[in-house]
Amino acid sequence: MWDFVVNHFKEYIGTGLIFIFYLVCVVRMVIVEKRKEYKILFVYMPAVVLVLFFNPLTAKIMKDYADEEIYYRILWLLPVSVTIAYSVADLYGRLKGRVRIVAILLAAGLIAVGGKIVYTDAEYSIAENEYHMPHTVVDICDEIVIPGREIMVAFPTEMLVYVRQYTPLIVMPYGYEELKYIKHFDPLHELITEEETDAEDLFTEASKRGCHYIVLDENKLIIGSADEYGFEEYAHIDGYVIYKNVAADFSL
DSSP states (O other): OHHHHHHHHHHHHTTSHHHHHHHHHHHHHHHHOOOHHHHIIIIIHHHHHHHHHTOHHHHHHHHHHSOHHHHHGGGGGSOHHHHHHHHHHHHHHHOOHHHHHHHHHHHHHHHHHHSOOGGGSTTOOOOOSTTSSOHHHHHHHHHHOOTTSOEEEEOOGGGHHHHHHHOTTEEOSSOHHHHHTSOOOOHHHHHHHSSEEEHHHHHHHHHHTTOSEEEEETTOEEESOGGGGTEEEEEEETTEEEEEETTSOOOO
16 A cells, blocks of 8 residues: 555656755745744645645545545645745845845756656647647547537547547546556557557447547557447548447437
8 A cells, every 4th residue: 555655656746856845945934934824824734635645544545435546636735836936935035136046046947957848748739729739639629529418539648638628528538647647557548549459449448438439540550340349430630530439329
């Protein structure tokens, strides 16, 4: 159980540099901050969150009765960004002259070194429109969405972070966070991301998961015919092919 807890924590902190910076800011607030309400927000509440997270009993309950992703998200309650921002701004206000400039540059440097440019991740791209997401995702969602009801759609990895931002009417059998950070294995996602997939395995699994549509890269090789397993080619959009489950319920 302890390995389960530690592995989730390691996934959260990444390289660890930002989290160390955060802990330094917390320790500084313990020493310097006099206002009780600020200490409650920036010191006591995070301490409770960490005690809750590292409690083996909490981990066991969450693992047995809830999704692992929910347990991981306990750490999202830590006000890391706000604490660092407040602490640096407060320090800047207390310093004078060139020292304050050095402090700001040092803080900015630590944040830059501790993180990474988000666009180095293949699942993120520079905004192409007012939705701040690839227009291909917008076009595909507009093509299949049914106003007034939810539908289940399996997307390739590069689209997962955008679909729910665009419309709540399309749900997915697996989520980006659980695949990326929790390393959850999902058989349908695996079949979709493989360069070569057997049609029976892919479309049978999609039917079992209640998918109305599957979106695949047009270059993906499918051995067999979708028609034999209840799916048909529905549309081709920007290098992707949409398969429709002909037996699914599309009524309002």
